[in-house]
Amino acid sequence: MESSRHDRWFDRLGTAYALLFAGQPILGGPAISTSDPFPRSRRCCAGGPPVYRLPQAFAVLQASVCGDAFANALLAFLDPYKDPLGAGYQTVQSIEAIRSAGWWGHGFGAQLAELPVTESDFVFAYLVYSFGWIVGGAVLLIGILLLYRIQRAMGQVKDRFGSLLIRGLMAVFFVPFFWSILMALGIVPIFSVSLPFISYGGTQFVLQMAVFGIILSVYRRKDITVLAASR
Numbered sequence: 001m002e003s004s005r006h007d008r009w010f011d012r013l014g015t016a017y018a019l020l021f022a023g024q025p026i027l028g029g030p031a032i033s034t035s036d037p038f039p040r041s042r043r044c045c046a047g048g049p050p051v052y053r054l055p056q057a058f059a060v061l062q063a064s065v066c067g068d069a070f071a072n073a074l075l076a077f078l079d080p081y082k083d084p085l086g087a088g089y090q091t092v093q094s095i096e097a098i099r100s101a102g103w104w105g106h107g108f109g110a111q112l113a114e115l116p117v118t119e120s121d122f123v124f125a126y127l128v129y130s131f132g133w134i135v136g137g138a139v140l141l142i143g144i145l146l147l148y149r150i151q152r153a154m155g156q157v158k159d160r161f162g163s164l165l166i167r168g169l170m171a172v173f174f175v176p177f178f179w180s181i182l183m184a185l186g187i188v189p190i191f192s193v194s195l196p197f198i199s200y201g202g203t204q205f206v207l208q209m210a211v212f213g214i215i216l217s218v219y220r221r222k223d224i225t226v227l228a229a230s231r
Helices: 002-021 030-034 039-046 050-066 069-078 089-101 123-131 133-156 160-184 202-220 224-230
Strands: none
Touching (some): 089 123, 089 133, 089 160, 123 133, 123 160, 133 202
């Protein structure tokens, strides 16, 4: 019984691992083929719970197709200037664009053809390149203040489920937010991560608005448990 319970936990961890990395085009599924931290999760292909099978099988399939992409991308992150025209190209171009911006940038509509996907993954680098370090610092400061404000709001929610819901939604929003900024600065590896509310993409924008709508709805009812107890 205890072993079965542990197996279920390994399956869930493996599923979370697969969902996190399988969809990433650069540092994605190969992590499973090169070093799988949850080998038990592979039994999904041999009759595990159906809800866990699909993402894990997809991750393993992507791993077999991508080959050594994970190792190459990791080496490029550790030393992007070792291969500035190959694996480290995006990181080098992003760092150089930010470095050349100065305090006020190159102006609205400045061309940055050397850096790809400036409308989504590297939109922060393009913002800094166009409007300077001042705007980049302002975006980062707004994110920190927003995180602090939501953290305070979460502490005022009396219901445990509501508090945990806000915490989970905070991770959904702020992990991509700060990862996108740090990725543009070359501090973390490159993933296909967009900057919330700024990067191009209608579906993502709607989902991000829904996240904040749920947070505000939970905060609006923060005292509902106290009122119910007083009756």
